[in-house]
Amino acid sequence: MFTGIIKNIGIVKQFKKKTNGYYLTVISKLQFTKKDIGTSISCSGVCLTLTKIKKYKSKNELFFYLSKHTVLTSAFKYLSSGDIINLEKSMKYGDEFAGHFVQGHVDTTIKVLSVDSSNKKSWIIFFNIPKKFKKFLIEKGSIAINGISLTIAKILNNKFKVVIIPHTLQNTNLLKLQKNNYVNVEIDLIAKTLLKK
The missing domain is CATH 2.40.30.20 (Elongation Factor Tu (Ef-tu); domain 3)
Structure with a gap:
């Protein structure tokens, strides 16, 4: 975990x-x-x-x-x-839990639709999302992109938006993301469990 x-x-x-x-x-x-x-x-x-x-x-x-x-x-x-x-x-007993439950089990890969880096304080990135996974997404909910715990800022028809702060950019590979790149995605475990049909 x-x-x-x-x-x-x-x-x-x-x-x-x-x-x-x-x-x-x-x-x-x-x-x-x-x-x-x-x-x-x-x-x-x-x-x-x-x-x-x-x-x-x-x-x-x-x-x-x-x-x-x-x-x-x-x-x-x-x-x-x-x-x-x-x-x-991996987590050890007693470690601080600051993100969300991430198993390291990739559900799918998705494409970067756009990267807006015009604001130095934060980047706005849009990703596509396959229809079968969209039902698990919740605005203000969690999602793991390349293993990073991120918050979903907005959900649209076939895409969703995340806002990346400078600290995350400087300490992860999101800084190198470009349009049409693919990333690993793990849907929030709790959402998958509650909405499983």
Whole structure:
């Protein structure tokens, strides 16, 4: 379980396809010990298992395995070396809960329709939303975009709006978003549970 509060990012060093799946290597300042091997890490909203750690200069080199299913059902199919991903360690008992319940289970990928960065205090981003997921969206409710806990500002016919504050922009990969990019989306767990039919 995660909170969607992102405090660390990583740079993709390598994303390689092999016969039995995909292998992802990420460079990050996020600190780990050998005890963390085998734990779950949210990588831009996708829950992955940390399989190996190596020191890389003053940072850490993190290794993950991804199944073909994970890649095909997430925005990782567009991933390449040099890309920035958001990183969050799984919650521990007693941790502050500041975002919302995020499982790291991507429901779908959606497209960026527009990015308005004219206001230096905040960006306005519109995303498309498939019809089958729209019923789970609530204005002022929560949604996880690339693993980030965000508030839905407005819902329209086939799209919704979020407003991104400078702190979130500076500490996540949303700063690099452009029109027609795809992002990982996890619908709010409570909304999915209450509205499940």
